[in-house]
Amino acid sequence: MTRIALVTPRYPPTHAGGGEISARLLAEQLHARDAVDEVVVYSFDGESTETVGGVPVFRLADVPQYPYTLPNEIAYRKLRAVGPDPDVIHAYNMHLHPAVGRLSATLDVPAVATLNAYPLVDWAEVNVSPSLKRRLYERTLLRLERPRLLEQMANIGLFLPLSSAVERVYRSHGLETADYEVIPNMLDPSFEVPADGTEETDQVELLYVGYLRDTKGVRYLVDAMDRLPEQIELTVVGDGPERDALEARAAKAAAFDRIEFTGSVPYEEVTRAYADADVFVHPGVWPEPFGRTILEAMQAGLPVVATDIGGPAETVPQSELLAEPGDPASLSESIEYAVTNRDRIGRENRQFVEEQYHPDVVVPRFHDVYERVRRD
Template sequence: MVTPRYPPVSSGGGEQSTKLLSTQLLTQERIDSVTVFAFDGTETTVQNDVTVQRLGRVSPFVTELQNLSVARKLRGRLAEFDVIHAYNMELHPVVGYLSTREGVPSVGTLNSYQFFPSSVTNTSADGLEWLYERIGLPTTGHLMRLSMMQMDAFIALSEAIRNIYTNNGFDADRIEHIPNMIDPDFSVPEGGVAEGIQLLYVGSLTENKGVRYLIEAVSLLSDQYRLRIVGDGDRMDDLRALAERCGVADRTTFSGQIPYEQVGQAYADADVFVHPGIWPEPLNRTMFEAMQAGLPVVCTDIGGPPEVIQDKELLCTPGDPEALAAAIKRVEKNSADIGERNKKQVFDNYAPSVVAPQIVDLYEQLLA
């Protein structure tokens, strides 16, 4: 496995997914060993029988320089392995290049749109990102994509991300749809007793997450609805100000970022989980956690997340506070039934025992 960061170093759900995949692969009889190369430190450790070699820190500021630096550190290390799996998109180009050069089959998980312009995902770039899109992406960024395309296969976490990559030059025959898996060790304690209906959002506070529309939706709901926002990001101050303007500051709690081990309590205390994203997110790990906790999930109908939702009346138009509020109100009638169906669905379809064998099957196809 090759990844920019590996827990306990983490910047989001991608690192947790990398760790989960690494450890769950070792439960498969067909896997003898798993080694992770990460670039967030200098030590070598063994975590849950996974060997983690941290080959120095590499600045992520310029992706092209990051890949060049990693190429020097990885060169000559890959030939001893049967398969290379790149996770978290930043280093996919160097893995594509080196795996081809050293004759080792490679797989890359597609969990973001790292090497595409923002227009592909209906978002907009500003500042340095805007400058890079106009100068870097058509030049060195093009070379990054070509290097990445040297990989033998890709794993798309959802049909939505598979379609976007296919529509932007990637070979559909080399992209396999295999979703994230749930964390079997994720535990949810007993919930507290609170007044009213507790809504929960967990994730980063960036523009494309659509949290502003969730706050506006709460202003359209009765006073019995309260919102807890767990996470941090560059829109935190703006969202606090919005809650004040909408008159729901007294019903909105900003908890900031909390340790992964404490997130379970947030789900336990909630009645409804809301995913208000306005961009085609590949797939959302927090939705899996909410469903494991037996919560109803209200979700915008864009990207990978709606592919997981069985109750289609809980899907709504992105960027529409009124539609979001209406979907939230639909939960009241049978929230317990919805939560139980969600819990059964994730354990039936996204458990490691279901997902990990699909990934090993792909490895074996490449080796054959």
């Protein structure tokens, strides 16, 4: 039997983004299985002790995001004070990985770490436009503290990138000699899409769900609409710093009356959007580690058009649906293929996501790596 300590900056319900949802799924699925004796979560988003989904959660402190040395120092000291006694420490959601590496060495307890973001990489190197604050941080403090933080992370026995794309980034940015094993996100078995109550029409509904920033490539999806037949409409669900610019761009498009921005909507309305859609589009232009909305769209039985970059390119099984990043013409071609073949591809995707990403498939892989690092 194995005792797991899961260390993460934030944990639901206080925060519920994609990374937090994935951490909760992992903890609850491990808790539910006989191969793991105990799972305890340590997070840094408040000060409380509670049980979430049957899993004990110790919120040890609020920590700042920058500079990374500070939250890692606080996390390390708080964890030392608590005195966890697991068989394996699992670091999740990136920002406290150095603290976990340091703790692993101090306690002589093996650690693994999921890689699902690029906080120690200069963002321009992964095609992300940094804010002024982030750019200044990269040019000053991060440059000084990065070697020490990477050295602390090197104490982690095994890194678990969500995709091969993430592994490639880290192999070329300071963790060249580390051990890796790709383990993707798992689908949420509780995710349910309501029955489609819309009337049958000739209209085809495209759907994007996600944060609106430049890396997401939504501007190219807006541009692609001018190349698509008039019966194709687009709904963009989500908010972010690019929303105003995207709405202005859409207003100038010939297809302006076929593009709708809903802003952020409650989770139950997001599931309604999946039910109403015919094709899901994920037009990113950066090596995104994974993309949970892609799994949700596949669970909903939708074709998924993505770009041939990052984790999404490894998730979408149909090569015809992988467009060139930043290319509206390529994107429109893939969308038209998806529209024409949407019933067949939707059935394929629903079966594919169950076979590849169900917890029954993914969780045993975590069991295997826990046993591997314990033996090593």
